[in-house]
Amino acid sequence: MFKKGDPIQAILKVLEKIRGSYALGMMFVDHPETLYAIRHDSPLLIGLGEEENFIASDMTALLKYTKRYMLLEHDEIAIVTRNDVVVLNKDKEVLTKTINVADWDEQTAEKEGYPHFMLKEIHEQPAAFLKTLNPRLQGDLFDFTGEKIPHGFFNNVSKIHVVACGTAMHAGMLGKYYFEKFARISVDVDVASEFRYRDPLLLPNELVLIISQSGETADSLAALRLAKSKGIKTMAIVNVVGSSIAREADIVLMTHAGLEIAVASTKAYFVQSALLAALSLYAAQYKETLTLDEVKANVKTLLNVAQHIQPMIDKKDEVQHHASLFMNARSLFFIGRGLDYHVALESSLKLKEISYVHSEAYPAGELKHGTISLITDDVPVIAIATVDSIVEKTISNIKEVKARKAKVLVIKKENTPLSEDVYDEVLNLPTLEDWVMPFVSIIITQLFAYYTAVLRGCDVDKPRNLAKSVTVE
Numbered sequence: 001m002f003k004k005g006d007p008i009q010a011i012l013k014v015l016e017k018i019r020g021s022y023a024l025g026m027m028f029v030d031h032p033e034t035l036y037a038i039r040h041d042s043p044l045l046i047g048l049g050e051e052e053n054f055i056a057s058d059m060t061a062l063l064k065y066t067k068r069y070m071l072l073e074h075d076e077i078a079i080v081t082r083n084d085v086v087v088l089n090k091d092k093e094v095l096t097k098t099i100n101v102a103d104w105d106e107q108t109a110e111k112e113g114y115p116h117f118m119l120k121e122i123h124e125q126p127a128a129f130l131k132t133l134n135p136r137l138q139g140d141l142f143d144f145t146g147e148k149i150p151h152g153f154f155n156n157v158s159k160i161h162v163v164a165c166g167t168a169m170h171a172g173m174l175g176k177y178y179f180e181k182f183a184r185i186s187v188d189v190d191v192a193s194e195f196r197y198r199d200p201l202l203l204p205n206e207l208v209l210i211i212s213q214s215g216e217t218a219d220s221l222a223a224l225r226l227a228k229s230k231g232i233k234t235m236a237i238v239n240v241v242g243s244s245i246a247r248e249a250d251i252v253l254m255t256h257a258g259l260e261i262a263v264a265s266t267k268a269y270f271v272q273s274a275l276l277a278a279l280s281l282y283a284a285q286y287k288e289t290l291t292l293d294e295v296k297a298n299v300k301t302l303l304n305v306a307q308h309i310q311p312m313i314d315k316k317d318e319v320q321h322h323a324s325l326f327m328n329a330r331s332l333f334f335i336g337r338g339l340d341y342h343v344a345l346e347s348s349l350k351l352k353e354i355s356y357v358h359s360e361a362y363p364a365g366e367l368k369h370g371t372i373s374l375i376t377d378d379v380p381v382i383a384i385a386t387v388d389s390i391v392e393k394t395i396s397n398i399k400e401v402k403a404r405k406a407k408v409l410v411i412k413k414e415n416t417p418l419s420e421d422v423y424d425e426v427l428n429l430p431t432l433e434d435w436v437m438p439f440v441s442i443i444i445t446q447l448f449a450y451y452t453a454v455l456r457g458c459d460v461d462k463p464r465n466l467a468k469s470v471t472v473e
Helices: 009-016 116-122 125-136 164-181 218-229 244-248 266-286 292-304 307-314 316-326 339-355 363-368 388-403 438-455
Strands: 022-028 031-040 047-050 054-055 068-071 077-080 085-088 159-164 187-189 206-214 233-238 250-254 331-336 358-363 383-386 410-411 424-431
Touching: 009 022, 009 031, 009 159, 022 339, 031 054, 031 266, 047 085, 054 077, 068 125, 068 410, 085 410, 116 125, 116 438, 125 244, 125 307, 159 164, 159 218, 164 187, 164 206, 164 266, 164 331, 164 339, 218 233, 218 244, 233 266, 266 292, 266 438, 292 307, 316 410, 316 424, 316 438, 331 339, 331 388, 339 383, 339 438, 383 388, 383 438, 388 410, 410 438, 424 438
Parallel strands: 159 187, 159 206, 206 233, 233 250, 331 358, 331 383, 383 410, 410 424
Antiparallel strands: 022 031, 031 077, 047 054, 047 068, 077 085
C-alpha cells in the first residue's frame, strides 16, 4: 500500500507505523537485485565481499564469505547490491561509513575435530584466560589506564550496580564477591530485565556495570541506556567489538574469548569472571584497601590459575563417568555456600539448558527452609564444597541430604577430608586459595553438563528454544 515507485520512501512510511526493536531485510519485486536493510535496537551489519555483499545479524554468519563489514546505526537504511552498498539516514542523505575487519577467521568457526563447539570452547579456556589478562598486566600488577580507567577511578565510586542476564549475571556475582572483598566497594547484582523496570535508585558517584557476551542483549542494552539517561557513569564488559553496548557505554572492557558459537556459554563466562577479579584488584591497589604486597600476591594467585585449567579439562573421562551415573535423573540439585553457591547457579544453568534435566541451585544453608522436602532417593545432589572457611558447614548440609537417601556427588579440594558415608561419588580439585576455586570447579561442571547432554542424545550446541544472543525482550 506504501510502494509507489520509490522503495526508500515506502520504507520510511512503513517505519512510521512500526514500534519496538527490529532488524529488517527487504526486497521489492521491481528491484530484484537489491536488498534494503534497516535496524532499530536489534543488531544488523553489512558484509562486504568480492562482487557480493550480505546482510546479517552476527559476524559469525559471514566469516565463510568475508571478514569486512559495516555497522548500521539506528534508523540508517542500507541499499545493498552485488557491487555496492549505500547507506542513508532518514532524511535520505548519503552517509560515509567505516569499513571494519573482523579479527576472527573462518577456521575459528569450525569444530576442528571436536564433536561439538561447546567442547572445543571449553578446551579454548586456557588460552582465552591469558589473552584476557595478559594485555592488562604491567609487571606484577594490573593496569587499566589504557582503557579510560585512571588510577583513582574507583576511589570516587560509592557503589557498583552489576546488570546482566543469565550466565553473564552469574559472572557478575563473582565480581560482587571480588569487589567487596578486595576493594571494599558495595555491589548489587541485578537481572537486566528486572533492573530496568523497577525504577532503580541510582545516585551520583555510582557506577552501572553491564556484562554481555554479545554486546547486543536487549535488556542489558536498555539498562545501559536507562543509566545514561540518569547521568550515571557506565562501564561494559563485552566480547564483540562494535556491538551496541560497546559503542554506547562510557567505558568498555573487551574480553578476548574469541568466537563463541555454542549457545551455552563457557569461555565467555570464564574470562568475564577473570576480568572482574583483575579489575577489583586494580581498584584495591589505588583505594589502598590492600597493601601493595597483598595486591601483588593476589595478582600472582589469579595468574597461577592458568596452570590448573588444562588439568581440569583433562579430567573429562572421569567427569563423563560421573555424568553417566546421573544422566537419567528427572530432577537434580546443586548446593554450595558462598562462592560455591555462585558456581552452583552457573552449573545448574548449564545442565538444564543443554541436557533438559530439571536442575536448581540452592545455598546449602537454605535447604532446611523448605527445599529439603524435595530431596529423595531419586533426586540426586551435586555438592560443591571448596571454600575452606565454611566447608565444615557445607559438609553438614551434605550429610543432611545424604540422610534423605539422595545420591551425592561432592566436588571438593583434594586435601579436604570427607568420610565415605557422606557421598556416593567424589571429584577432587587442586588445593588453591578459596577465591580462585571457581575457576577450576566451573570447568568440571561445564564438562558434567556437556557429557550429560551428549549421553542423553541432546543437540548440545543448539538446545531447543534458545538463541545465542537474546536481542528481543
